Amino acid sequence: MEKTNNNICGGLYTKKVIETFKNPHNYGKIKNADGIGKVGNIICGDVMHLYIKIAKNKKGEEVIKDIKFETFGCVAAISTSSIITDLVKGKTIKEALKVTKDNVITSLGGLPKIKYHCSVLAVDALTEAIYDYFKKNKSASSGTKEILDDLQKRHDTIQKSKEIIEKRYKKWT
C-alpha cells in the first residue's frame, strides 16, 4: 500500500499525502449546511467536522453540490479530510455512501498503518453528514429504505465507538 520510494518526510508519508496536506481542498464551514457530520475526539487528537450542501442535478438526483471540512489533527487527518471532499463533491448521495476507507487510502497513495484510523474517521464524518441530512429532510428522494437502513446501521456503529472512546477518556472530561 505504501509507496516508500515516493516519500518525503523520511518514509512516513507518501508524496500525495504531503501535497494534499500542504494544499488542502475545501476547508472551511458552510453556512446553512444541509448536513453536518462531527466525529472524533479532541482528547484522542483527531476531530473532523464535515459540511455538505445538497442540490438536485439535471436527472433529479440529489448530489453533493458543495462540501467543506474543518479538522483538528495530524497530517493524515487533514489529508484524508481533504481527499474525501474531492472524492464525493458532485457525486450523488448513493455514490458518496459507497466510498470506503480503502478508497481514501488508495487516493492518497497509501497511509502508514498507524494512521489508517484517519481514513476511517473521514468516511465516518461523511456518513454522519449524510445521516444528518436525511434526519433534517425526511422527504429526501434518495432516502430509499435500503439507504436509510444502511445509514442507520453505520450511524449506530459510529455512535457506539464514540461512547467507548468517551468512556475511556472519562477522567479528562
Added chain:
Amino acid sequence: MKRIYLDYAATTPVDKRVLSAMAPYFSKEFANSMSLHSFGQKAKLVLEESREAIASLIGADANEIIFTSSATESNNLALKGVALADKNKGNHIIISSIEHPCVVESAKWLEKQGFKITKVKVDKYGTVNPKDVEDAINEKTILVSIMHASNEIGTIEPIEEIGKICRKKGVYFHTDASQSFGKILINVEKMNIDLLTASSHKIYGPKGAGLLYIRKGIKIEPILHGGGQENGLRGSTVNVPAIVGFAKAAEICKSEMEKENKRLVKLRDKLIKGVLKIKDSHLNGHPKNRLCNNANFWFSFIEGESLIIQLDLEGIAVSTGSACSSFKLEPSHVLLATGLRPEQAHGSLRVSLGRFTKEDDINYLLKVLPKIVKKIRSISPFKK
C-alpha cells in the same frame, strides 16, 4: 531551500574535532582493548585515558565510570542493576512522573518482577519537590531516580537537594543527566549523586556511547554478561573510537560551556519572547530554571504533527509531544504530568538549539511560525 536543524535535544551532529580525535581508532589503532598484545594494550591505554578525562569532568574517580552504548542502556543498567543486586534489601523504587521512556519502561519491567514503583508528581513547571521524594521514601526503598533536566520541557530539577535527602535516608540516588551533562557543571560529590547517566550523541559526540557513573562501593547486577569488560559489569567488546569521541566531546563542552551557555540563553530567550507574541501560545516548563537550549510551547486549537511537518516543509527540524506523532498514539506523559490536558499536549512544539544555531535561524523560525500556526488554525474546527 534553507535547512535549519533545531532538534538538538533529539541528537547532535558530531563535531569536526571529535571526528578527528576518533579517526585513528577505526583503522590504525583498531585492536580489541582486551587483547594482551601491544596492539590491544594501545587501545586499552586510550580507553583508560578517555575514562580518566570524563571522570574528572564530574568529580569522579576513573574506576567509577563504566562505558555503555547509550543513555538508554545506562538507565536500564542503573535501575535493573541496583534493583536486582539489592532485592534482598528492599523492593521499592521512586522515579519522577516525567522521566524518559527508558527509565519509565525499565521501572515498568521491574514492577512485573515484583518491585513497587512510586512516581513522584511534578508541579506545573515540571519541577519535583524534594519534600515529596522524602515523603515517598520508606524502609523498603532501594533507589530514587530523578532526571537532572527534562529532555522535553527543559526544566532543571533540584537534584542536589534530592541527593542530600537520599544520602540522609540511606537510599541510592540515580540521575539521568543525558540532557544536562555538557551544559551544566556536575560534581557527583557536591550533588550527592550515587549513579549518573550521560550520553555522547547529545553533546556532539558519536552515537553508540554512553556512560554510567557508579559510586565506589555500590554493587550492581550486570545486564550484559560476557568477556569481563568494564570490570565485569558490561560484557561487550569496547567501542573505543566512540568512547574516544565521547571523551573529546565532553572536554570541548567543558571548555566552551560558559561562553556557549550565554550565547544559547540569549537566542533561546529571543525565541521564547517572539513565539509568545503568537495569540494563544504558551510556554511549557520553568520560565527561568530551564536548559539553556530548550524552548517548548503549546498552541491552542492545533495539533503538533501538522505543525512540525509544515515547519519541515519550510526546512526547519523541530519536534512535538502530540499523540499523533508518537508510535504509541498517546500524548507526551511529561506534558500531561505538568497538568496539561491531552488536547493541549497535542498542540506542543519543542525547539532545541545547539552549537551550530545562528541568530538568523531563530529569525527565520519566528518569521515562518506565525503564518503556519495561522494556516493550521484556519483548518481547525476550534479556531476562535
